[in-house]
Amino acid sequence: MDSYFPSSGDDAAKLLRAQEISRYRITEGEANRNLHLLAQLAAQVTCADISGVTIVHDLHVAVVTGTGVVPQHFNRDDSICAHAVDVQAPFFEVQDMSVSPRFATIQFTEMRHYAAATLFSKRGYLLGTLWVMSCRPRALDESQGLLLLGLGRLAVDALDKQYCDAATGMHNRSSLLQQLQEVLAGSDASEVTVGYIDLTGFHQINEIYGRDAGDRILSEVANRLQHWIGREDLIGHLGGDRFGFALRGTAQDDRLQGLCKTIDKPFSLQEGPLYGLNARIGVVRRSLPTKVSAGALLDMAETAGRMIVSVHGFSVIREYGAVLRDRTRMLEALLKLLEDRPDAGELHMFYQPQVDFSNGCLIGFEALVRWTHPEMGVIPTQNFVALAESSGHCYELDLRIARLVCSTLRRWLDAGLHVVPVSLNLSRATLIHPRLPNAISALLDEMDIPGALLEVEVTEGHLLEAPQAIHQSVDALRSLGLRIAIDDFGIGYSNLDAIATLRFDRLKVDRRFVHGVADNPTTASLFQLIQGVAKVADAELLCEGLERQSDLDWLRHHHAYRVQGWYFSAAQSVDQAERVLRSWKYLSRQPAGASDLRTLFEVE
CATH class of the missing domain: 3.30.70.270 (Reverse transcriptase/Diguanylate cyclase domain)
Structure with a gap:
């Protein structure tokens, strides 16, 4: 049977075919089991001695799998499979290669018969062949030829599934x-x-x-x-x-x-x-x-x-560039941290006191996290928390922080201290995660901690981003006994409709409406509006960012007694917070003034 060799053709067409062929450049030994099985079936249904799947490139051909052959490469001019592709027909057969001078130097010289189903990609480009060879001259009957063609179509499907994207025909x-x-x-x-x-x-x-x-x-x-x-x-x-x-x-x-x-x-x-x-x-x-x-x-x-x-x-x-290299390095370290790798450093919890200065009571702590890395040192909280959020790992990070807080609470309870609630900052992705309520419930059971000792802070912006999911999560957490606080109120959308439908226990005023409130009438007016929202919602008002005596006096005059800020104390380590609890255990027996509270929080 004669072969047909096309002319050089259009360069653009050559380029497109080369790109199509390149998608199936299978590494030696990597061809999938389906291709190998199809080659085996081809040999069986045609009663052939050897069989294979070959991809034909511009300068060489690659036998990627087969029966009786090993994966290997040949020069294109020496390959009968290249001749089969050049004919551009669905089926190609040479009954006796020994009588044709053009196949005298072909590989597998002991073989006499060759038949192939040409492999056309779904985009119409010629890829190669599914072929069979025999030691004796012969011709396939009609049913054998049809079976070989059918197996060839299956071979294209197997190639596409492993190497080609179905939507575009590109590399996957x-x-x-x-x-x-x-x-x-x-x-x-x-x-x-x-x-x-x-x-x-x-x-x-x-x-x-x-x-x-x-x-x-x-x-x-x-x-x-x-x-x-x-x-x-x-x-x-x-x-x-x-x-x-x-x-x-x-x-x-x-x-x-x-x-x-x-x-x-x-x-x-x-x-x-x-x-x-x-x-x-x-x-x-x-x-x-x-x-x-x-x-x-x-x-x-x-x-x-x-x-x-x-x-x-x-x-x-x-x-x-350099900034992104640092980000990648930090992400790798964060993943190691979440895997408890010893070379990733440690998370350390700090606790900032929350007080009611009207009666000198310690009413809670806000948990703040720090990450100390052996090489990068102390990593700013906002950096690694933002990285966890953008990389999809904030849920794991938040649960790890919650575990550390619960472990601390258990330690304080075991020491017989008068433990106050601790508030947690959770990301939006964590708050709407469907497994969060069950994870918190399991953590409380494991540590034997009442839910009332935990408070979850929901920022005002979260309420608008996923209101239904947030509401469901909040309801589930409240059913476990947890308190809910609206954090940073006033700096976002101040959407009263959003908070009107959410059950919460505390409204936290952002520091920008607390710091300087004694001197700025506009700030004072806005503060009083927020205070009115808390009153309507029957929620406790907590003022963040208190740093000045004049602001404390203003807050006292306006009956806003619950505060958090550096005026009383910066965030304290676990040991320092424990000393505060031990000291407060004795001071709580009698009312204390603001000055007594400040003394209580002084770090030794």
């Missing part, structure tokens, strides 16, 4: 990372640039015009990105509206700006007018060779992209 994440890892291990380039693309505005297309329109736009984005990336570099679809890429060599800024223009060009929708998409694009450059893995580089690029707060009509690029 695992295929992209595999090939990037090969670049890192064996490239002649001095540098590689890895990028992460996060489209903005894509979800609105699905919501407004439907999923079919979204799929068409996604396909168009993929086509544009494939033309931008070129033949030598890598690009893949990571899922949803996210893509990843890798550029060999030094990526000039104009190349990356070209990516922005590629994405920013408006898309045409059949259902409506032109529609614009933009992207957050994170990139990381790395000199080669490098010990950093492909997955780690893509994560760095993603981190850089996610640090872009917003885009306004055009795509934005952010490079992974």
Whole structure:
């Protein structure tokens, strides 16, 4: 049977086929079990001696799995599988290769018969063959040929499932990372640039015009990105509206700006007018060779992209630099901390007293956390808490803090101290986490602590972000006996409707309405409005940030006696707070004035 060799053809077509083939560059020994099983079945149904799956590239062919053969590479000119692909027919067969001079130097010279089902990708590109060979000349009968064709279609499905993204036909994440890892291990380039693309505005297309329109736009984005990336570099679809890429060599800024223009060009929708998409694009450059893995580089690029707060009509690029390296280092340390790794340092709890100065009573503590790392030292609370929230680990962190607080409460109870409630600051994600109430209940049972000794602070902004979920969580926590406080009231939306439907025990006035209240009539008026809200809600009012005697006197005059702030005490360590409780145990037998309370909190 003669073979047909196509002309050189259009360069663009060659580029697209090369990109399509590159998606299936299977590492030796990595082919999945389904492909191997299909090769075995092909040999059985055709009564062949050997069989295999071959991917045909521009310069070589790769036998990726088979029966009676091992994974290996051949020169393209010496491969009969390349001839089968060049014929561009679904089925190719040579009954006796020994009589054809063109196959005289082919591999497996002891084989005489060859038959193959040509593998066409779902996008119509020729990938390679599912083939069988026999030592004797022969021809497959019609049923054997049909079975081989059917197995060939299954082989394409298996290849696509493992290496190809169904929505765009691009590399999927695992295929992209595999090939990037090969670049890192064996490239002649001095540098590689890895990028992460996060489209903005894509979800609105699905919501407004439907999923079919979204799929068409996604396909168009993929086509544009494939033309931008070129033949030598890598690009893949990571899922949803996210893509990843890798550029060999030094990526000039104009190349990356070209990516922005590629994405920013408006898309045409059949259902409506032109529609614009933009992207957050994170990139990381790395000199080669490098010990950093492909997955780690893509994560760095993603981190850089996610640090872009917003885009306004055009795509934005952010490079992974020193600040982001520090963030990644801190995130790695945080994950170790949550895994109880000894090299991650420790969380230490501090407790700031809350007092009622009208009768000299200690009424509670607010729990504050500090993280001390063996190399990075004391890490500011706002830094690692924000990192936990942005990386999706705030629930684990908050539960760890709650455990530390409950452990301290148990210690104080065992010491026979008069223990006061401790308030916890929980993130929004933790508050709406469906497992939070059960986790708190289990913690209280384990430590044998009454729920009334814990107070959960809900910031005013949380009430608007997820009101229904917050209300359900608050109700469940209250059923365990916990107190609920509205924190930082006055600095957010001051949404009276939101707090009117929420059962809470305490309203905490933010420090900006306490500090300087004695001197500023506007601040004083706003304070009195907040005080009125607490009265209407039948909730206790607690004033944060008290630092001055004049403000204390003003608060006394306006009957706002419950306070927290440096005027009385900064946050204290566990041991210092315990000494306060021991001292207060004796002082509580008789009323104390404000000066007595300040003496009580003095650190020895």
